[in-house]
Amino acid sequence: xxxxxxxxxxxxxxxxxxxxxxxxxxxxxxxxxxxxxxxxxxxxxxxxxxxxxxxxxxxxxxxxxxxxxxxxxxxxxxxxxxxxxxxxxxxxxxxxxxxxxxxxxxxxxxxxxxxxxxxxxxxxxxxxxxxxxxxxxxxxxxxxxxxxxxxxxxxxxxxxxxxxxxxxxxxxxxxxxxxxxxxxxxxxxxxxxxxxxxxxxxxxxxxxxxxxxxxxxxxxxxxxxxxxxxxxxxxxxxxxxxxxxxxxxxxxxxxxxxxxxxxxxxxxxxxxxxxxxxxxxxxxxxxxxxxxxxxxxxxxxxxxxxxxxxxxxxxxxxxxxxxxxxxxxxxxxxxxxxxxxxxxxxxxxxxxxxxxxxx
Numbered sequence: 182x183x184x185x186x187x188x189x190x191x192x193x194x195x196x197x198x199x200x201x202x203x204x205x206x207x208x209x210x211x212x213x214x215x216x217x218x219x220x221x222x223x224x225x226x227x228x229x230x231x232x233x234x235x236x237x238x239x240x241x242x243x244x245x246x247x248x249x250x251x252x253x254x255x256x257x258x259x260x261x262x263x264x265x266x267x268x269x270x271x272x273x274x275x276x277x278x279x280x281x282x283x284x285x286x287x288x289x290x291x292x293x294x295x296x297x298x299x300x301x302x303x304x305x306x307x308x309x310x311x312x313x314x315x316x317x318x319x320x321x322x323x324x325x326x327x328x329x330x331x332x333x334x335x336x337x338x339x340x341x342x343x344x345x346x347x348x349x350x351x352x353x354x355x356x357x358x359x360x361x362x363x364x365x366x367x368x369x370x371x372x373x374x375x376x377x378x379x380x381x382x383x384x385x386x387x388x389x390x391x392x393x394x395x396x397x398x399x400x401x402x403x404x405x406x407x408x409x410x411x412x413x414x415x416x417x418x419x420x421x422x423x424x425x426x427x428x429x430x431x432x433x434x435x436x437x438x439x440x441x442x443x444x445x446x447x448x449x450x451x452x453x454x455x456x457x458x459x460x461x462x463x464x465x466x467x468x469x470x471x472x473x474x475x476x477x478x479x480x481x482x483x484x485x486x487x488x489x490x491x492x493x494x495x496x497x498x499x500x501x502x503x504x505x506x507x508x509x510x511x512x513x514x515x516x517x518x519x520x521x522x523x524x525x526x527x528x529x530x531x532x533x534x535x536x537x538x539x540x
Contacts, residue, residue, distance in 0.1 A: 182283070182286075185270065185275070185283070186282060186283040186286070187283075188283075189261075189283035189284065189287075190283040190286055190287050192257045192261075193253075193254065193257065193283065193284065193287035194287060194290070196253040196254075196256055196257040197249060197250055197253040197254075197287075197291065199253070200249045200252060200253040200256075201242060201249055204245070204249065205238055205241075205242050208237075208241060209234055209237065209238065212234075212237065213234070216318050219317060219318050219320075220317055220318070223316075223317040223318075223320050225313070225316075225317040229313060229317075230313075232309055232313075233309065233310065233313040233314075235306075235309075236306040236307070236308075236309040236310040236313070237310055239298075239302060239303060239306040240303060240306045240307055240310045243295070243298050243299060243302075243303045246291070246295050246298075246461070246465075247295075247461070247464045247465065247468055247498075248495045248499075250288075250291055250465060250468055250469070250472075251468040251469075251471070251472050251491055251494070251495055252472075252488065252491055252492070252495070254284070254468070254469055254472030254473060254476070255472045255475060255476045255484075255487050255488055255490075255491040256476075256484065256488065258472065258473055258476040258477055259476040259483070259484040259487045259488070260484065261477075262476060262477055262478060262479045262480075263479060263483055263484065265479070267280070267477050267479075268479070277538065277539045278539075280477075281473060284469050284473055285466075285469070287469070288465045288466050288469040291465050292462035292463075292465040292466065293462070295461050295462050295465060296458075296461070296462045299458040299461050300429060300430040300458055301429045301430065303426075304426060304427050304428055304429045304432075304433075305427075305429075307423065307426040307427045308427045311324070311421070311423045311426070311427070315421075324421045324422050324423070325347060325419045325420065325421045325422055327344060327345045327346070327347070327419060328343065328344055328345075329341075329343060329344075330342050330343075330345055330352070330418050330419050332413075332418060332443055333442070333443040333444050334412065334413050334443065335442070337359055337360050337361070338357070338358070338359050338360075338412075339357070339358045339360075340355070340356065340357050340358075340413070340418070341354075341355070341356040342354060342355050342356075342375070342418060345418055345419055347419070349376070350376060350377040350379075350415050351374055351375065351376040351377075352374060352375045352376075352415070352418060353373070353374045354371075354373070354374075355370075355371065355372045355373075355374060355375040355386065356369065356370070356371050357369070357370040357371075357411070358370075365394075366394055367393070367394065368391060368392060368393045368394065369391070369392045370386070370389070370390070370391045371389075371390050371391075371392075372386035372387055372388055372389050372390070372407075373387045373388035374386075374387050374388075375387075375415075377415040378408070381408065383408050383409060383410055384408070384409055384410065384411055384415075385406065385407070385408050386404075386406065386407045386408075386409065387405070387406055388405065389402075389403065389404040389405070389406065389407040390402070390403050391403075424436070424451075425437075425450065425451040425454040425455070426454060430458075433451070433454065433455055434455070436451065437451050437452060437455060447510070449509050449510055449514075449516050450509075450510050452516040452517075453506060453509050453510060453516040453519060453520065456516055456517055456519075456520040456521075457506075457520055459520075460520045460521070460524055463524055464498075464524065467524060467527050467528050467531050468498075468527075468531075470531035470532070470534070470535055471494060471527070471530065471531045471534055472491065473535075473538070474531065474534035474535045474537065474538040475487055475490055475491065475494075475534060475538075476491075477538055478538065494527075498523065498527060501522070501523040501526065501527075502523050505518070505519035505520070505522055505523060506519055506520075
């Protein structure tokens with residue numbers, strides 16, 4: 182790299198790092214000021230609070246990475262423009278495309294960091310972040326569906342519970358159906374409730390009844406209580422709403438496959454999380470182009486105008502992402518399109534701004 186490349190790349194990375202160091206502590210203080218009352222009321226231990234804010238930093242910081250990147254590019258590029266450094270660079274015979282090279286290098290570095298964070302680091306932080314939130318900050322708020330739960334375990338086995346208590350690990354009005362050849366019901370197990378017994382690593386069925394169908398004959402077996410094993414985990418009956426966020430790249434792919442096989446009704450929510458992770462690095466390049474194109478020209482209003490424009494674009498990006506994401510989660514809209522469309526729209530916008538900036 183030339184001296185110019187190193188100079189711009191250093192400004193790129195240092196400004197981005199400073200933006201993170203500036204705004205994340207502010208975000209922590211604002212969140213603490215808002216939630217401190219709930220933490221005290223619910224007697225949250227100090228150690229768990231500290232770990233919550235460690236996870237908060239990683240979880241929320243990763244979500245805001247593209248916005249911080251965008252604003253930092255506008256900030257330092259506007260300073261270059263206001264000091265007429267960009268004019269001097271371009272007047273020396275450097276093309277605008279060549280001028281963009283250190284920005285591409287910087288965007289690539291940030292994109293790789295964002296990828297590994299989103300795929301492997303953030304899911305671990307999401308576990309502690311969400312568990313603390315529902316335990317102390319949203320105490321009493323349901324973090325999963327607990328009524329009328331139907332699940333297909335595989336091609337032959339189906340289960341149903343009318344109500345599930347995740348705290349006591351117990352499901353009520355339990356039904357297990359096994360289908361044999363030609364999709365004919367082989368046997369059916371029903372119980373007043375099913376409880377997971379962690380000390381014995383087995384399930385306890387109360388008011389157990391098993392009906393076996395042998396041709397035209399039905400064999401009924403009943404017991405007041407039965408301890409047995411099943412090929413599912415009790416928490417798999419109804420995963421928490423944020424379950425996809427807590428799984429890394431490989432775990433999430435396997436989880437989505439399992440949920441598709443089971444016919445989960447909210448599969449789009451899980452698929453959307455996966456696609457968003459893959460799209461996050463792409464946003465680094467799109468926002469870099471927009472940021473440079475907007476702030477590389479010296480304007481009468483200076484940096485303030487560029488930052489105002491940048492904040493407006495950032496909110497529009499978030500708005501479109503949320504709108505399409507909600508459509509995918511609550512309707513039949515394709516999760517892939519929900520992720521791709523905002524990037525296509527802003528990609529076209531980035532190319533338009535870049536062409537104007539070259540002129």
